[in-house]
Amino acid sequence: MTPILTPDGVRQLDARLERARLLDLAMEDAGRAVAAEVQRHWPQGQVLLLAGGGANGGDAFVAARHLLTQGRAARVLARPSTHPLTRLNRRRWQAVGGDTRPLSAAALSRAARDTVLVDGLLGTGFRPPVRDTLAAVLEAVSAARARGVPVLAIDLPSGLDATRADPPGPSVQADVTVTFAALKPALLFWEAAARCGQVVLAPLTVPPDWLSDLEVAAQPDDADLAPLLPVRSAGAHKGVAGRVWIVGGHAGTVGAPALAGLGALRAGAGLVTLHAAVDLPLVTPELMIHRHADLPAFLAGTAPDRRPDALALGMGLGPDAASLAREVLRWQVPTVLDADALQPELSGHGHAACLWTPHPGEAARLLGLPTPDITRDPIGAARALQERLGGVVILKGGPSVVARAGELSVSRGGHPGMASAGMGDTLSGVLAALLGQGLSTWDAARVGVRLHARAGERAAEQFAYGLGATDVAGELGRAWMDLRGGSAHLPGV
């Protein structure tokens, strides 16, 4: 499980380290990790480190000292600093014979092509917009990178606001970002994440509960999720693997429920039935398809013993979705609400076993906000949605955020090719199948998004362009095996 901290959490961690007289050691850990990553990625050439006035600059001085003492040609361009640890590490750098020059765009423009640039200008203490002469320095870093100079960012690329998924102004484009102790939201989402290159998480010597106390969310590893995956016992029959209903489809959107059905089938549901008011395509003969002349009456008349173990409703369902959702919510059956069922009027009508799966546009509709407000802060938006809707919310994206009361989880992996129509429908089916096999809403959500993302990564090996939802569904079995560590069975099962 990897913790995710906002700058506020970093500041509190800082204060705790300071009280324990460990802050100096944390900066040493950080700088040493940066030096190690420079050596690993670019073992040759000069290293030019850029040190800002805060602790991010202090990390750069520590890294410079380690590189120099390891025999690398390292130089530092620095801003003046009043930060005590940054000043201390500047003195230590000079004590080993290190050379420091004043930071300027002109000095940077002389960086040769065989130089590695290390960006220690701004970290979690940055508050946009960029002031002073730093904007020109950020431009000079971009110009150097355009000339082929590789860039490693310390903690996060300078100019990014650690809490935000969009760059607030000019920012460094890094090839590698070495971040400390925990991930920061900017490293995970959308355009800001694209500025980071490869992200390396370097641990600091702190007790794990110091981080978990402060984390805003966590990112599970596959090993954390593997034990949650349902396993078929040798004596299983289809009735115990979950009876799942998919309710969706409308004139012009008949593929959506079919894709959900396919997702449910491949995620292990025993019996999958599609209920619709229109004819649906038969994507695979394992799915049962029921067309109802009066779908509302059918749902209203379904006796408790005929109801499924879990259902997903809303995919391509059209304008009746909210009233049909209200009907099935009375059943108190584990329910995935997706697409057309994600209407503000359903707020307050859910129950604990509801799983809401908006993409950013639907999230914006539910919260009455413009879509950029959602994509700028996906963790905050997921939390706000959960508070509004109850149950468990998946805010879909690359990566998705899963929220329940008081806890947030960010999925890992996936592939940009998954941004195509039908992908969310398949996910809804996967989620319903996991609910039908007895997973809690929270576990089904975390396992489901990761399974779906992993299947996307697998499918992208073959269809990097033109990735379709059916391709992803076809890889769910292998994704399931991957999460299990390559085995269809747990040891001893």
Ligand SMILES: NC(=O)C1=CN([C@@H]2O[C@H](COP(=O)(O)OP(=O)(O)OC[C@H]3O[C@@H](n4cnc5c(N)ncnc54)[C@H](O)[C@@H]3O)[C@@H](O)[C@H]2O)[C@@H](O)CC1
């Ligand atoms: N929390 C922790 O536990 C640790 C943090 N470390 C480092 O500490 C960093 C945070 O350090 P700080 O809080 O000192 O902050 P930063 O070093 O991120 O930024 C502060 C500096 O940036 C300048 N600055 C801020 N906003 C600006 C603006 N709009 N325009 C121009 N300049 C601006 C400030 O004047 C100050 O010099 C992290 O990113 C990380 O690199 C590491 O030393 C390891 C331990």
Ligand SMILES: [K+]
């Ligand atoms: K930085």
